[in-house]
Amino acid sequence: MPLQTPNEHIGTLVSDPVAGAVAFAGDLIVFVLTVVVFCLLGRTVVVPVVTRLLDARNVQPTLAKPAQKLTLAAVVFVAVAVGFAIAGFGNLLTSLATIAAALTLAIGFASQDVIGNPVAGVFLIADPKTRIGDRVEWDDRKGIVEDISFRVSRVRTFDSEFVTVPNSELANTAIANPVVRDELRITSPFGVGYEGDLDHAQRVIIGEAENHDDVLDEPAASTRVTGLADSYVGIQSRFRIDAASRADFARIRSEYVQAAKERCDEEGIDMPYPHQELVGGIDVEMHEAGAEVPAND
Secondary structure, three states: OOOOOHHHHHHHHHHOHHHHHHHHHHHHHHHHHHHHHHHHHHHHHHHHHHHHHHHHOOOOHHHHHHHHHHHHHHHHHHHHHHHHHHOOOHHHHHHHHHHHHHHHHHHHHHOHHHHHHHHHHHHHHHOOOOOOOOEEEEOOEEEEEEEEOOOEEEEEOOOOOEEEEEHHHHHOOOOEOOOOOOEEEEEEEEEEOOOOOHHHHHHHHHHHHHHOOOEOOOOOOEEEEEEEOOOOEEEEEEEEEEHHHHHHHHHHHHHHHHHHHHHHHHOOOOOOOOOOOOOOOOOOOOOOOOOOOOOOO
């Protein structure tokens, strides 16, 4: 039975429902088989070829992964379009395209955040300063970029937790990339009492960083005064470790903080904890045994 156009299908269904249903089922089978064949060819031939070309040109993973996903999406689109054409659904495809355009416009107004994530993903992928494997800081979080897709980015924190972040959040937030890819920076806060010697405290804190085997000599460890709290002066230490020690980030920071605290105790450096002083008096009245205690007004 020759393939029929949608109008011919409707006419056949009206005049002969059984024959029309059989004809439509045959065309639908042709459509499905065409889509399946083209998708298989695309996944086994086109996508691997594109992947090899990207590898041969040493394309960054940040750009290579989205390119592979776009190639797969293009293969599916072409497969569906060819399936519609071979099955004789060309007019139906035109109608569906018009309906899809109207639905896209309506959905766009109703879900701007959903549309905004892919747009933000394009900008993140195109940004050469944000790459897979980089260490980033945003809001109060920090971690290593593991993947950047069109909708979300996946970041692995230094506690080995994977965080899925909408691309619109990263695009609309200030992102800090404080180190190059072969180094990681560690910062640790300390508090020194107001009566203490700040210069001496900073020398001790820097010295413990320099004594740690995993801390890099260049750039050298440093400290800075960060502020004046209620009971102490804030000091922040900064030093770098090799990126190969990324898995040991928490261990190195813990060892350093413990060593610095113990050394400060040995040097008599006061690290006060927050406390409050109550000002006022307390009246104590003595009453004889058996005497009635007056009630409070």
